Amino acid sequence: MSEIKRGVELRESLMEGINLVADVIRPTLGAGASTVLLERENNFPLALNDGVTIAKSISHPDPFVNMGVNLIQQVSSEAQAKSGDGTTTATVLAQKMCEGAIVYCNDYSKNMLDVVDEMETSIDSMIQGLTELAVPLDSKQQLFNVAYVAGNNDSEIGGILSKAFDVDNKFSTVTLQPSKNTSTFIETQNGFEIPSGYISHYFAPEGKLDMKDAYVVLTTEVIDDFSTLIPALEIAKGDNRPVLFICRNVSGNALPNLLVNVANKAINACIVKVPAWGEEAEAWLDDIGCITGSKVFKEGAGDTITELVKEDLGDSVTITVKDTSTIISQNLDTDINVDEYILSIGEGIEELNDWDAEKLNNRIARLQGKVSIVHVGGNSELEIRERLERFDDAVNATKAALQSGVVKGGGLAYYQVLNSDAGWRNSIMDIIQEACEEIPIVIRYNSERHSARGVRGSTQQKDWLNGRWYDAKAKEPLSVVGYRVIDPLDVVISSLRSAMSISRLVLTTEVAVALPTE
Numbered sequence: 001m002s003e004i005k006r007g008v009e010l011r012e013s014l015m016e017g018i019n020l021v022a023d024v025i026r027p028t029l030g031a032g033a034s035t036v037l038l039e040r041e042n043n044f045p046l047a048l049n050d051g052v053t054i055a056k057s058i059s060h061p062d063p064f065v066n067m068g069v070n071l072i073q074q075v076s077s078e079a080q081a082k083s084g085d086g087t088t089t090a091t092v093l094a095q096k097m098c099e100g101a102i103v104y105c106n107d108y109s110k111n112m113l114d115v116v117d118e119m120e121t122s123i124d125s126m127i128q129g130l131t132e133l134a135v136p137l138d139s140k141q142q143l144f145n146v147a148y149v150a151g152n153n154d155s156e157i158g159g160i161l162s163k164a165f166d167v168d169n170k171f172s173t174v175t176l177q178p179s180k181n182t183s184t185f186i187e188t189q190n191g192f193e194i195p196s197g198y199i200s201h202y203f204a205p206e207g208k209l210d211m212k213d214a215y216v217v218l219t220t221e222v223i224d225d226f227s228t229l230i231p232a233l234e235i236a237k238g239d240n241r242p243v244l245f246i247c248r249n250v251s252g253n254a255l256p257n258l259l260v261n262v263a264n265k266a267i268n269a270c271i272v273k274v275p276a277w278g279e280e281a282e283a284w285l286d287d288i289g290c291i292t293g294s295k296v297f298k299e300g301a302g303d304t305i306t307e308l309v310k311e312d313l314g315d316s317v318t319i320t321v322k323d324t325s326t327i328i329s330q331n332l333d334t335d336i337n338v339d340e341y342i343l344s345i346g347e348g349i350e351e352l353n354d355w356d357a358e359k360l361n362n363r364i365a366r367l368q369g370k371v372s373i374v375h376v377g378g379n380s381e382l383e384i385r386e387r388l389e390r391f392d393d394a395v396n397a398t399k400a401a402l403q404s405g406v407v408k409g410g411g412l413a414y415y416q417v418l419n420s421d422a423g424w425r426n427s428i429m430d431i432i433q434e435a436c437e438e439i440p441i442v443i444r445y446n447s448e449r450h451s452a453r454g455v456r457g458s459t460q461q462k463d464w465l466n467g468r469w470y471d472a473k474a475k476e477p478l479s480v481v482g483y484r485v486i487d488p489l490d491v492v493i494s495s496l497r498s499a500m501s502i503s504r505l506v507l508t509t510e511v512a513v514a515l516p517t518e
Helices: 007-028 051-056 063-083 087-108 112-133 140-150 155-164 230-238 254-263 278-292 338-346 354-368 381-404 412-418 429-447 489-508
Strands: 003-006 036-038 046-048 173-178 185-194 209-219 243-247 269-273 317-321 326-330 370-376 406-408 468-471 476-479 486-488 511-514
Touching: 003 007, 003 063, 007 036, 007 051, 007 063, 007 087, 007 429, 007 489, 007 511, 036 051, 046 051, 046 381, 051 063, 051 087, 063 087, 063 489, 063 511, 087 112, 087 429, 087 489, 112 406, 112 412, 112 429, 112 489, 140 155, 140 381, 140 486, 155 185, 155 370, 155 381, 173 185, 173 326, 173 381, 185 278, 185 317, 209 230, 209 278, 230 243, 254 269, 278 326, 278 338, 278 354, 326 370, 338 354, 370 381, 381 486, 381 489, 406 412, 406 489, 412 429, 486 489
Parallel strands: 173 370, 209 243, 243 269
Antiparallel strands: 003 511, 036 046, 185 326, 185 370, 209 317, 317 326, 406 486, 468 476
């Protein structure tokens, strides 16, 4: 028989699960971040401070508490998916928003739905204010600062990524690989990032697929039959090399049959959809063809990949495929002339309208950018894994900063918006303000090796009331003007959005049904 919980009793169970996860990952926030040990079956414990991985490792035997665990896990996953960083911040915000809204509704007998609607309106206004505060990331020093902070104040991470990224090109691409020795170094190649990933997670059970010396098949076709793939698969199998298909779409028996072969390790292959339609899709394929040396098969010209030969599969390339992106890179010493290709597509740009000229300029900027492969070293497999996690956070944060700009970090941007003279402030803002104030409190107490849960709300910590802001690295309050910690706008916003999204689910849920126990 199914077990059912309702109302206050249900929300208490959900909050128990939320607090369980949030309190475990709170110590990983800020300059004084600590690591968390995760037990692994038949293996050494894993030491890391990545909020998403830590959250996913937590469960609870009570099904209703575990529902709260799963909801807060979704917060960190959403933040990671949207901007690649800010997962712990989003979790702490969600915890405090839920906690504050429940107390507010109980104390003032307010309708939960009305309170949630007002909270969402306030969050939207905050996001508008944060957007207005953002400034472009326009110097190597700023780039260093973003990577340094996101990498848990590791100056080596800041230094390497400030060299790997091009501050003048928002399409600058960086990918990570474990080093074969203790040294960490940068390798630069031609290539760029495609905003489209694998069409099935079965291609990459661990979330990422690395393909070295790969062939690439480019086509505008919809692949609807497995037999269409066979010529390319046979060539790749014969040469013992992986193959990536980039096409308009897949249907019919093509995908399930390919997945069976991949799962059985008969072949190493993956499919990615072109990240656009029509002429723009063809432009993407042409650009990828320039980097890889692959032929672009176009239906309009009567081409089909059933007739391809080895020469159509391009040169050896390195590929990293994730769920929402694909990075393709090519050695700089190949015969491919990217500069000549850029000149050819840029002819007549002055005759285009503003919209088309901007799209063409973006294509050119993407092609001019290089792929920097950072080989991350360490003294052991555990150390390399932990450093890769921190490098990954720093790469995602830096990429977001190049795209959207930066704001004051450590929760200061939230404070600046919340304490502005804007007319949108309402009675619900106290809930959101308390949640946002928790960020610098946790950062400070992590830095000072105290329990942030034990001193929550202490007026001693609120230096901003006197125009001061705590620098967790220096372990002293600084003037707001002199405060140099910066965060990417996208990360700051996605943390708010993810926290509010899950808060709505928790606060507006009245009934939960657990699976029947055996």
